[in-house]
Amino acid sequence: MNGIRYRTRQFWFAFSAAPLTQHQKQSASELLTPAQMTLFSRLQASEQRHSLRVLQTLQQEGHTNPDLLIAALLHDIGKIRYPLCLWERVFVVLGKWFFPRQSQAWGVNPPRGLARPFVVAAQHPGWGADLAQEAGTTPGAVTLIRCHQEEISTHNPHSPEDRLLKLLQAADDRH
Numbered sequence: 001m002n003g004i005r006y007r008t009r010q011f012w013f014a015f016s017a018a019p020l021t022q023h024q025k026q027s028a029s030e031l032l033t034p035a036q037m038t039l040f041s042r043l044q045a046s047e048q049r050h051s052l053r054v055l056q057t058l059q060q061e062g063h064t065n066p067d068l069l070i071a072a073l074l075h076d077i078g079k080i081r082y083p084l085c086l087w088e089r090v091f092v093v094l095g096k097w098f099f100p101r102q103s104q105a106w107g108v109n110p111p112r113g114l115a116r117p118f119v120v121a122a123q124h125p126g127w128g129a130d131l132a133q134e135a136g137t138t139p140g141a142v143t144l145i146r147c148h149q150e151e152i153s154t155h156n157p158h159s160p161e162d163r164l165l166k167l168l169q170a171a172d173d174r175h
Contacts, residue, residue, distance in 0.1 A: 019045050031055075031069050034137035037078060042080040042159035046166075051076060058167060068164045074137065075148045075172060078128030079120060081111075088117040095158055112129040125149050144168055 020028075029037050030047075040048065055072040063069070084092075095103040095118060107122025118124040129146035137145075144165055152162050152169075 057171040071144035078124030
């Protein structure tokens with residue numbers, strides 16, 4: 001039931017997202033360089049709002065690590081390569097629920113046709129890490145962006161990098 005509530009809330013946030021206010025943009029620009037802010041401003045309004053909610057969750061929990069906070073704002077930046085409309089996002093969610101193996105297989109294809117939304121869902125972390133790196137983002141934040149959808153390493157789950165990744169994923173999963 002929580003999955004349905006979560007997805008319904010996500011859909012509503014995406015459907016009703018208004019552009020950020022000047023105050024909301026300011027909270028992002030206080031952490032991001034001008035090049036990073038340019039990337040952030042290219043996200044769809046719903047994705048900008050999602051990223052700000054992830055950031056606020058981490059800040060409310062007392063986290064101040066700059067790499068973590070920058071990754072919170074930029075973790076979905078790879079989605080600017082191939083922006084998805086709302087029906088495509090719904091298509092991905094339903095596809096993952098009803099056809100998880102096929103959805104995963106579609107994610108490795110070129111971003112064309114009906115597979116395109118699944119490719120964006122699967123490959124946006126790598127694309128985002130590349131874009132963030134080109135914008136001068138620190139290696140730590142780039143790694144968090146690249147890995148934000150991966151399982152925490154079983155090899156060294158208590159490393160500082162994995163602890164930050166776990167925090168980012170937990171905040172992302174709530175929004």
